[in-house]
Amino acid sequence: MAITKEAVIEKIEVVGSWNVQVATDTVIKEDGTEISRSRHRHVLAPCTSSKGEDDKWTHTDTDISAEATEVQAVANAVWTDTVKANYKTFVESQGL
């Protein structure tokens, strides 16, 4: 009896203009037959943004080096300089 565990990227969705939404399933198989599946999700935006006590914004590009190759490809394709600039403008306009 062989139990295996694998992570499978089920969905990579571009939501809105800049959000890359990723659904990863963990699949447990017994002798090749799936016996369990659970889902993990995360969303990537072009930058991480925060406003300091001086009300100035800091935008740091999101590090996607640990993401799967296909996720990196989608993110790099979507996050053009224009999209990044638009994202920063949006965050600053909506930020608290």
Next chain:
Amino acid sequence: MALTKVIGAGAEGLTLSSTDLKIDAGDLLFGTSAKGVVVGATSNTDANTLDDYEQGTWTPDFPNKNSSATTGTYTKVGNFVTCTFDLQANGTNTDVNITGAPFAMLVGAGQRGGGLATYQNRNSTEVWTVIPVSSTAINLYHGAASRTITGSETVIGTFSFFTTS
């Protein structure tokens, strides 16, 4: 009451009557994605169609990964998502953003969700809220002032938001 029974493989499966639909054992599946159940209306209107449900996990973390224990769960019903999370800092942390949200959060005017830190051991006299600050990050607040955890401090919370996906 007239009944119509659909029987497969020798076992009673589906029963239709004038008032009810009964599936003897098992789930109701749609052959096409993004189809759903119209609830509370007699015509097929998008506003009354429940066409998405999902539950899973997410990983709350700081952008600089200054955490030692993180776990989160979510349930999505339609376009509304409810999340819970446990997050423990690891050493010096100054990040106010907590990233890793399971779905893109709406933060436009009148759309922003929120929640509550149900536990935090940073300051026993404060009640902290959880506010989405971008499509992917939440912040902790006491009033209008953002809060962080550091050292080995812990925050536990729950929040909800709308998403477009």
